[in-house]
Amino acid sequence: LGALSAGAPQAHVQALSEYGYNLGIAFQVGDDIIDIFGEEEKTGKKVGGDIYEHKLGNVVLLLAMEELGVALAEVLAKSEVTPEDAARVIDLVKRTSARQRAEELRNRYVERALTALDRLPESRYKDLLRKLAIFIKEREF
Structure with a gap:
């Protein structure tokens, strides 16, 4: 919306819209x-x-459910989740490929955002947006 209200060319508005959506x-x-x-x-x-x-x-839980099915769904369906339940879910999820698949998904969307940025002229603002995307991809936790 900022680019649109500032009167940016439609191609720039579209690129920024795609960047924002994907990021x-x-x-x-x-x-x-x-x-x-x-x-x-x-x-x-x-x-x-x-x-x-x-x-x-x-997303991580959804991806894990694809592999674990009922075992995970039973815990998540409880009306009140205890710390032990949460620890059990996390332990189950760690045994799946859900983290790797979620990281790959996140990275694909970051790459799509960066590809959208490539359609914009070089500027310090573009550099900041690029750095933000890379931060999201490489964020420590």
Whole structure:
């Protein structure tokens, strides 16, 4: 919207729109990875928060369910998740390829965002947007 309201050429508006869309998805997938595999001391977030809150849209959990099916669904379906339940889910998820697959998904969306940026002229703003995308891809947790 900023580029549009500033009167940027339509090609730039489209490129920035694609950048934002793809980077937004990459960020969310990264956040889902951090929720399951992050360290509370580094992230400031409770590990497994999405498990406690029954956020079944967490990409890592969805990918793990493809491999674990009922074993994972039983714990996630409980009305109240205990710390032991959350630890069990995390342990189960760690035994799957869900983390690797989620990281690959995040990285694909980052690459799509960077490809969209390639259609913009060089500027310090483009450099900042590029650095933001790379940060999301390489974020420590």
